[in-house]
Amino acid sequence: MVTVTDSARDYLAQLIQKQDVEGMGVRIFVTQPGTKHAETCLAYCPPHEVVATDEYIDLEKFPLYLDHTSVPFLEEAYVDYAEDRMGGQLTIKAPNAKVPKIDDDAPMPDRINYFLASEINPGLAAHGGEVGLVEITEDNIAVLRFGGGCQGCSAVSLTLKQGVEKTLIERVPELQGVRDVTDHTNKENAYYQ
Structure with a gap:
């Protein structure tokens, strides 16, 4: 424990x-x-x-x-x-303080939220950013929304594909991909402009 x-x-x-x-x-x-x-x-x-x-x-x-x-x-x-x-x-x-550890057979949204909170968002927080799950489509695509320093960031597509998608697919094998629905025209708090 x-x-x-x-x-x-x-x-x-x-x-x-x-x-x-x-x-x-x-x-x-x-x-x-x-x-x-x-x-x-x-x-x-x-x-x-x-x-x-x-x-x-x-x-x-x-x-x-x-x-x-x-x-x-x-x-x-x-x-x-x-x-x-x-x-x-x-x-x-305490790696599970923000989200309690879950079982491998937990529902897909719970597993995705767990890995977002425990592995992905701590890294994004260094740039003042975060990402959250909006929904999972019928074809197992995770629809995500970025916030904070990630919203409007010029490096967000690299973060999405090289970091978030790669990590989530490794951790949740039945996931087919990720899609960003963030309005990136708002660059007010963007980490990279």
């Missing part, structure tokens, strides 16, 4: 020890799970704040609690700590 590296366990244990609270643990939860605004969070969890429905994981040095409603979005989550010249950095990666 959630992987916490040894270095992250040691680091978190040191922080917990400084709190000087008997039975202090750590709680992981996702705010706005299943949306593009999802954030994965870590917080101290004193015994009086443990929720009965939380999933409990004994990390030996401290207890880890997973928020019950966040569990599907925390699948494959990874917590690591890496020391650097400035001290170090705690990293939390």
Whole structure:
């Protein structure tokens, strides 16, 4: 479910020890799970704040609690700590926070939305862009709409064919292709003009 590296366990244990609270643990939860605004969070969890429905994981040095409603979005989550010249950095990666992991036999729209949210949109976000599924045609063509920095971008056709279509067809083999229905005449926020 959630992987916490040894270095992250040691680091978190040191922080917990400084709190000087008997039975202090750590709680992981996702705010706005299943949306593009999802954030994965870590917080101290004193015994009086443990929720009965939380999933409990004994990390030996401290207890880890997973928020019950966040569990599907925390699948494959990874917590690591890496020391650097400035001290170090705690990293939390939850690839399924925006869309929960789905089964291979899930309906095609669910699988397409999952791969858009987990693999494609994080890359487009670097340019302020995003893409969403509008519909799937009877002949298995995914109709997509770009937004943000992708709308009106001069490189969108390359992004569509070389990135989005290629990735989606690899991940969803019965998909026959993609089609863009974005109005690209609006170049107001375009990443490349």
